Amino acid sequence: MATIRTATLVHEGGNRFATTTGTGRSFAWGDEAPAGELSPVETVMVALAACSAMDVISIALKKRQGIDRYAIHVRGEQRAEYPQVLARVDVTHEVEGTVVDEAAIRRCIELSATKYCPVNAMSSAGATEVHHRYTVRRTGAQAFQAEGEVIVTGPYRRPDVVA
Numbered sequence: 001m002a003t004i005r006t007a008t009l010v011h012e013g014g015n016r017f018a019t020t021t022g023t024g025r026s027f028a029w030g031d032e033a034p035a036g037e038l039s040p041v042e043t044v045m046v047a048l049a050a051c052s053a054m055d056v057i058s059i060a061l062k063k064r065q066g067i068d069r070y071a072i073h074v075r076g077e078q079r080a081e082y083p084q085v086l087a088r089v090d091v092t093h094e095v096e097g098t099v100v101d102e103a104a105i106r107r108c109i110e111l112s113a114t115k116y117c118p119v120n121a122m123s124s125a126g127a128t129e130v131h132h133r134y135t136v137r138r139t140g141a142q143a144f145q146a147e148g149e150v151i152v153t154g155p156y157r158r159p160d161v162v163a
Helices: 040-062 102-116 118-125
Strands: 007-011 017-021 026-029 069-078 086-097 129-138 144-153
Touching: 040 069, 040 086, 040 102, 040 118, 086 102, 102 118, 102 129, 102 144, 118 129, 118 144
Parallel strands: 086 129
Antiparallel strands: 007 017, 017 026, 069 086, 129 144
């Protein structure tokens, strides 16, 4: 059964819209960052990072990874021409802890990118190329650092989503 998501936007002048979602969350869209208004394109990038992060941390904890610090960095390249879509997004997972395994973290990212994250699936089905990267730092007696790219998804590479 499909999940129905809803939201209502109300124009408040200029480029400002007040939003309330079906789950009761409220925020504002617009051009005024100092006023806390959100950019739609930046929000898509943040949604992609958050969706992937929630998958990765959940899978990593099931794999008994001892994560002390976890951050996601996201960078997008937006076309100058209309429509000004995100042509490329780099999502870098930065994982640090005393019991972290590079192969396990790579697999967590791969599962998110190819199976679980609906925001990545939607982006990859469209015009956006998403690069999924990582930096892993193990601290303590067997310290090491590794980084690399796990997988690239999109553009137009998810026929299972758009069919």
